[in-house]
Amino acid sequence: xxxxxxxxxxxxxxxxxxxxxxxxxxxxxxxxxxxxxxxxxxxxxxxxxxxxxxxxxxxxxxxxxxxxxxxxxxxxxxxxxxxxxxxxxxxxxxxxxxxxxxxxxxxxxxxxxxxxxxxxxxxxxxxxxxxxxxxxxxxxxxxxxxxxxxxxxxxxxxxxxxxxxxxxxxxxxxxxxxxxxxxxxxx
Numbered sequence: 001x002x003x004x005x006x007x008x009x010x011x012x013x014x015x016x017x018x019x020x021x022x023x024x025x026x027x028x029x030x031x032x033x034x035x036x037x038x039x040x041x042x043x044x045x046x047x048x049x050x051x052x053x054x055x056x057x058x059x060x061x062x063x064x065x066x067x068x069x070x071x072x073x074x075x076x077x078x079x080x081x082x083x084x085x086x087x088x089x090x091x092x093x094x095x096x097x098x099x100x101x102x103x104x105x106x107x108x109x110x111x112x113x114x115x116x117x118x119x120x121x122x123x124x125x126x127x128x129x130x131x132x133x134x135x136x137x138x139x140x141x142x143x144x145x146x147x148x149x150x151x152x153x154x155x156x157x158x159x160x161x162x163x164x165x166x167x168x169x170x171x172x173x174x175x176x177x178x179x180x181x182x183x184x185x186x187x
Contacts, residue, residue: 016117023131023157024115026164031110031135034186039091042186046084047158047167054079054171054187079173079183087186094184101182104142108185111136127159128167139185147180149173151187 026045033041046052055078058068073081082090094102112133119130137149156168171187 019120019129020115020117022164023117023129024112026157027112027115027131027133027155030166031112035108035110037105039094039186043084043088043091045164045166046087047160047165048084050084050087050166051168052080052082052087052171053169054081054173057173057176079178080171090184099184101184106185107140109138129157129159129164131155131157135187137185137187139180145181149180149185149187153187 030042030045033045051073053073055073055076093099094105097103112135114134115131116133117129117131121128121130131154133153133155135149135151135153137151139145139147139149151174152172154168154170154172155166157164158167169187
């Protein structure tokens with residue numbers, strides 16, 4: 001895309017660091033909202049046309065990583081391939097208090113790090129930012145159930161009414177076998 005500026009071009013400037021600081025604060029605020037179980041507040045951070053995707057990862061032979069290591073959006077099975085409607089339904093189900101996998105509710109802590117702005121695009125007066133980050137999510141349930149999720153996230157954020165909204169999130173879970181009993185947390 002010719003209208004995308006790469007982070008490399010922005011990196012030396014104060015503008016890049018200002019933009020990255022804004023993205024970092026947004027992602028930190030999002031983590032706090034999720035950690036405090038404000039799931040409706042989290043939905044407000046998502047664009048109506050969000051694509052929330054977590055592919056399944058496979059062990060593959062050397063040299064086949066680019067083509068076969070992960071499932072593809074809309075072509076293969078995935079852990080998540082959701083839009084705003086299904087994410088809203090998941091939140092509503094959790095908030096009923098009778099969601100078997102989230103009763104009692106999980107206690108979570110998210111650590112967001114390695115935030116980088118990788119592109120800026122202006123499409124018909126709407127600014128979209130591409131960013132990548134790392135997330136370490138600790139989940140505790142009941143008394144002794146503990147799970148750690150280490151993920152890479154690739155986000156597209158859209159500026160809406162002066163704030164940012166997530167319009168695309170790709171989550172790369174660094175496990176080929178799901179080590180958790182369920183996947184009810186939001187990344």
